Amino acid sequence: MPKKKKVKKTKKSKKIKKLKITNKNKQFTKTADKKSSTAGPDEKPEIKKIKKQATEKRVYNLKDYVVYPKHGVGQITAIEKAKIGEIDIQFYKILVEKEKLTLTVPINQQSKLRPISSINQINKCISILKTKPKIKRTMWSRRAQEYDQKINSGKIYELAEVVKDLNKNTDIIADQSYSERQLFEKAYERLKSEFEAVLKTGPEEVQKKMDKALGRTNISESAE
Numbered sequence: 433m434p435k436k437k438k439v440k441k442t443k444k445s446k447k448i449k450k451l452k453i454t455n456k457n458k459q460f461t462k463t464a465d466k467k468s469s470t471a472g473p474d475e476k477p478e479i480k481k482i483k484k485q486a487t488e489k490r491v492y493n494l495k496d497y498v499v500y501p502k503h504g505v506g507q508i509t510a511i512e513k514a515k516i517g518e519i520d521i522q523f524y525k526i527l528v529e530k531e532k533l534t535l536t537v538p539i540n541q542q543s544k545l546r547p548i549s550s551i552n553q554i555n556k557c558i559s560i561l562k563t564k565p566k567i568k569r570t571m572w573s574r575r576a577q578e579y580d581q582k583i584n585s586g587k588i589y590e591l592a593e594v595v596k597d598l599n600k601n602t603d604i605i606a607d608q609s610y611s612e613r614q615l616f617e618k619a620y621e622r623l624k625s626e627f628e629a630v631l632k633t634g635p636e637e638v639q640k641k642m643d644k645a646l647g648r649t650n651i652s653e654s655a656e
Contacts (some may be wrong), residue, residue: 452591490542492524497548497629500535501586503528505548505625530625548629549588557592557623561645576611583619588626594619599646 492498496508506526513522524542526535537545549557568575579598582590599614600608608616621640627638642648 447471490545490547492545492547494544498526498545499525499548499586499588499626500526500528500537500545502584503531503533503535505530505621505629506533506535509534530621546586551630554590554627554630556590557627558641558645560589560592561596561599561642563596566593566598567597572612573611576615579615579619583615585621588623591619591623591626595623595642596646599648 444536450556462505490582492508494511497505498508499505506528508524509527510525511522511527513520515521521538521540522546523536523538526537527533528535582594585591595616598619600616624635624638624642627633627642628635631638631641
């Protein structure tokens with residue numbers, strides 16, 4: 433009788449082992465299915481990248497206003513073609529009136545250009561000009577570099593921040609260093625030229641609008 437009991441136990445143990453093996457196989461197949469299912473999303477970013485690359489190119493037309501970060505607002509005066517070696521290159525000719533400069537920008541390098549801002553963005557710039565200046569307690573040479581980078585970034589909000597931070601609400605030369613005044617005037621003129629292009633108004637009206645936001649109304653009145 434005891435021998436029979438031992439045989440029964442061994443059979444059960446074999447069955448348990450078999451069940452364990454089958455469960456492991458099931459788990460393995462589940463993990464394999466998960467891996468195969470996750471393989472799909474890995475391919476999606478590649479498709480997205482291709483879509484982004486296709487929409488990156490923007491077509492500008494004659495007389496359109498664009499912003500070239502290092503020089504500010506310019507107007508497209510011509511779209512021309514040229515052959516360099518065996519390659520046909522199409523490019524924009526952009527007139528930057530403030531600097532009396534004509535730029536030649538190939539269409540395949542138009543990532544440097546951006547369209548002029550919308551009216552909503554201009555309104556946001558005005559609200560930035562109304563806020564209090566944020567002056568860092570660092571050396572002027574370091575701050576001057578940061579301001580210069582912001583001016584040449586081509587980003588209108590950063591440009592508005594520079595104008596706001598360097599605004600002294602005064603026209604007295606002694607209250608500003610030469611380099612500080614130069615940076616302020618550079619940023620102010622860049623912002624003013626984009627305001628003019630977007631709002632389609634004259635420089636005097638734009639100046640009044642900006643000076644009012646900056647609290648420089650007394651300066652503009654005394655200048656008149």
